[in-house]
Amino acid sequence: xxxxxxxxxxxxxxxxxxxxxxxxxxxxxxxxxxxxxxxxxxxxxxxxxxxxxxxxxxxxxxxxxxxxxxxxxxxxxxxxxxxxxxxxxxxxxx
Numbered sequence: 395x396x397x398x399x400x401x402x403x404x405x406x407x408x409x410x411x412x413x414x415x416x417x418x419x420x421x422x423x424x425x426x427x428x429x430x431x432x433x434x435x436x437x438x439x440x441x442x443x444x445x446x447x448x449x450x451x452x453x454x455x456x457x458x459x460x461x462x463x464x465x466x467x468x469x470x471x472x473x474x475x476x477x478x479x480x481x482x483x484x485x486x487x488x
Contacts, residue, residue: 407427409425410425410426411425412464414468419441419481422438422439422442423467423468424436424438424440425437425464435459435460436456437455437457437473438453438454439467439476439477441477441480452476452480454472454476456472
C-alpha cells in the first residue's frame with residue numbers, strides 16, 4: 395500500500411500531537427488511533443492558561459471512524475466553537 399502523510403506502512407500513526415497559536419493563545423491538538431482494530435480515532439483540542447494566581451485547562455474531544463488530516467481537524471465545527479469560547483474567556487460581557 396502506498397504510504398501517505400501521517401501513515402506508517404499503510405496504517406495511521408497511533409498518536410499525532412501538535413500545537414497552534416491563535417490570537418496569542420496556544421491550542422494543543424491530538425489525533426489518536428484507538429480501538430482493538432485501530433480504525434477509530436480520538437480527536438482532542440485543549441487550551442492551557444497560566445496566570446499570576448491560577449492555572450486553567452479546557453479541552454474537548456470526540457471519537458470518529460473518519461481519518462482526518464491536521465488541517466481538517468483544526469477546522470472542525472466542534473473545535474471552532476471551543477476555540478472561539480477560549481478566546482472570549484476573560485473578555486468582559488457587554
